[in-house]
Amino acid sequence: MNDTVLVLNGPNLNLLGQRQPEVYGSATLADVEALCRSTAAEFGLQAECRQSNAEHVLIDAIHEFRIGTAGIVINAGAYTHTSVAILDALNACEVPVIECHISNVHRREAFRHHSYVSKAATAVLAGFGIHGYALAIRHLAQLRRAGG
Numbered sequence: 001m002n003d004t005v006l007v008l009n010g011p012n013l014n015l016l017g018q019r020q021p022e023v024y025g026s027a028t029l030a031d032v033e034a035l036c037r038s039t040a041a042e043f044g045l046q047a048e049c050r051q052s053n054a055e056h057v058l059i060d061a062i063h064e065f066r067i068g069t070a071g072i073v074i075n076a077g078a079y080t081h082t083s084v085a086i087l088d089a090l091n092a093c094e095v096p097v098i099e100c101h102i103s104n105v106h107r108r109e110a111f112r113h114h115s116y117v118s119k120a121a122t123a124v125l126a127g128f129g130i131h132g133y134a135l136a137i138r139h140l141a142q143l144r145r146a147g148g
């Protein structure tokens with residue numbers, strides 16, 4: 001197992017900080033990625049941060065990191081609620097998958113209450129703001145320690 005964590009952000013998360021700041025806060029995607037890199041480094045891990053608005057690019061990234069890594073942190077954005085293809089890719093993962101949402105999706109519209117990603121996730125975080133990404137990486141580090 002290598003020491004890399006994939007942090008994968010889906011559609012519209014490139015607009016963090018500009019998009020609905022009342023829901024998602026003022027931090028930018030660059031802030032999220034810096035937080036992930038520094039948190040990973042604290043635990044001797046490396047965060048590989050990717051973002052795409054395209055479903056197939058997200059799937060290709062999952063394929064790339066699905067075996068032999070320290071795990072995947074995924075915020076699939078709206079694809080969380082719609083994408084069987086992303087679920088299928090995550091089901092092919094041999095590493096732990098942590099689902100992360102900045103907002104508390106359960107407090108929002110009914111269509112955000114169902115997650116395909118959750119069906120393949122080891123754990124789910126929602127409503128912690130961008131701190132959720134750091135918690136997810138911390139948990140992956142703990143799983144890694146426990147596993148070997």
Ligand code: DQA
Nearest residue numbers: 012075077078101102103112
């Ligand atoms: C989100 C919640 C989703 O419902 C939404 O489509 C997003 C962001 C979150 O981080 O809270 O794009 O995943």
